Amino acid sequence: MQDTKAPDLLQLDTVSFDADLPFLAQVREGDYSPRLQRETRLALRVLAAPGETPDDSNPVLLRLEAKLDLALEVSLLERHPDRPTCTPCRLGLNSVAWQDSQSWPLGQPLLISLYPNPDSALSLCLNGYVTQCDSLSQQHHLLVADIRGTFDLDTHLMWEKWVFRRHRRAILER
Numbered sequence: 001m002q003d004t005k006a007p008d009l010l011q012l013d014t015v016s017f018d019a020d021l022p023f024l025a026q027v028r029e030g031d032y033s034p035r036l037q038r039e040t041r042l043a044l045r046v047l048a049a050p051g052e053t054p055d056d057s058n059p060v061l062l063r064l065e066a067k068l069d070l071a072l073e074v075s076l077l078e079r080h081p082d083r084p085t086c087t088p089c090r091l092g093l094n095s096v097a098w099q100d101s102q103s104w105p106l107g108q109p110l111l112i113s114l115y116p117n118p119d120s121a122l123s124l125c126l127n128g129y130v131t132q133c134d135s136l137s138q139q140h141h142l143l144v145a146d147i148r149g150t151f152d153l154d155t156h157l158m159w160e161k162w163v164f165r166r167h168r169r170a171i172l173e174r
Contacts, residue, residue: 001085005095008088008099008140008142009088009090009097009098009099009142010090010134010143010144011093011096011099012090012095012144013094014080014092014093014094014095015092015093015164015167016090016091016092016097016163016167017090017163017166017169018089018090018092018170019088019089019166019172020086020087020088020118021086021087021089021114021115021116021117022084022085022113022114022115022118023087023098023108023112023113023114023117024084024085024087024096025098025104025111025112025143025145026110026111026112026113027109028109030097032127033147036111036127037155039123039154040124040126040150040155040163041154041158043077043122043123043124044124044158044159045158047092047116047122047158047161047162048157048158048161048162050086051149071104080173083115083123084113086090086118087099088091089114091114091163091166092163093160093163094146094148095128095146095147096112096114096126096144096147096149097142097143097144098142098143099141099142100141100142100143101139101140101141102141103133103141104117104130104143105130105133106130106131106132107129107130108129108130109127109128109129110127110128110129110130110145111125111126111127111128112125112126112127112128112145112147113126115124116162126145126147126148126150127143127147127149127150128149128150129149130143130144130145131144131145131146
């Protein structure tokens, strides 16, 4: 059920999609903060919202939505001026896989910063821990992290909607 854009990534056991996205894994110090949980939940609401607009959409509403999108981006760019580099990654329902220049020990708690669109400052902060690390060389490692600790029931449903939408789009693009 996975697409094959990035064969150098480890397999996930659920529906997934591959992408090159701004992505950063770092050691999580302390608990997954309520502020990060709230920001990620709000970002997932944007990502899980219906994306297709009917051809007969009201132009005034479309302009209003474009203005709101612009205001959101300006606000986010001010708050997050720097983004990590684009990294090949595979995003699934319960875990993520990526390539990294560093090896991580199994069980290592991580804070994963992910920007779902390389051209946007909208970010997700995922709470995870390393479940697999395969070293291909001293500078090339393939990792998988379990991210289920990020989500409550409602947030996980939004994450699922977004992952399934991207998965279907990847199938159509093949």
